[in-house]
Amino acid sequence: MKKTVALIAHDRKKEEMLQFVLTHKEQLSQYNLIATATTGRIIKENAGLPVTTYLSGPLGGDQQIGSRIACQEVDIVVFLRDPLTAQPHEPDITALLRICDVHNIPVATNTATANLVLQSLLCD
Numbered sequence: 001m002k003k004t005v006a007l008i009a010h011d012r013k014k015e016e017m018l019q020f021v022l023t024h025k026e027q028l029s030q031y032n033l034i035a036t037a038t039t040g041r042i043i044k045e046n047a048g049l050p051v052t053t054y055l056s057g058p059l060g061g062d063q064q065i066g067s068r069i070a071c072q073e074v075d076i077v078v079f080l081r082d083p084l085t086a087q088p089h090e091p092d093i094t095a096l097l098r099i100c101d102v103h104n105i106p107v108a109t110n111t112a113t114a115n116l117v118l119q120s121l122l123c124d
C-alpha cells in the first residue's frame, strides 16, 4: 500500500521545504502527500506533485493532520518548524508532535533527519 507522508513548514521554512521536495521529487511522487494549506499549495504550484491539503496550521490544519495520525493514516511526518519565531498556535504544534510520539510515527523536524527518513524508506 502507498505510504502517506505529511509535509508541514512554517513560513520561514517554506523555501527549505520546497527544496527538500524538489530534491526528492521522484521518491515523493510514489507516496500520498498531505500538507497544511500554504505548504501544500507551494508544493503543488512549484513541484507539480499532487497534495491533499488541510487548513492552514494556525486555523487548525495541524490538528487535522494530527487526527489522521491518531487514525493510523500517516506513515511519516516532515514538520519543518521555525525554532526562532513564536507561533500563535504553539499548542497545536506541540499536540502534533505529541500525537506522533503517542503512535510512534517518525517525525522529522529538520531536513537532515528528513533526508535520513526518506533514505530508510528506499530500503523497505
Ligand SMILES: O=C(CO)COP(=O)(O)O
Pocket (backbone or CB within 6 Å): 008, 009, 010, 011, 035, 036, 037, 038, 039, 040, 055, 056, 057, 058, 061, 062, 093
Ligand atoms: O502553521 C503551520 C504549521 O504549524 C503550517 O501552516 P501553513 O502550511 O498553512 O503555513
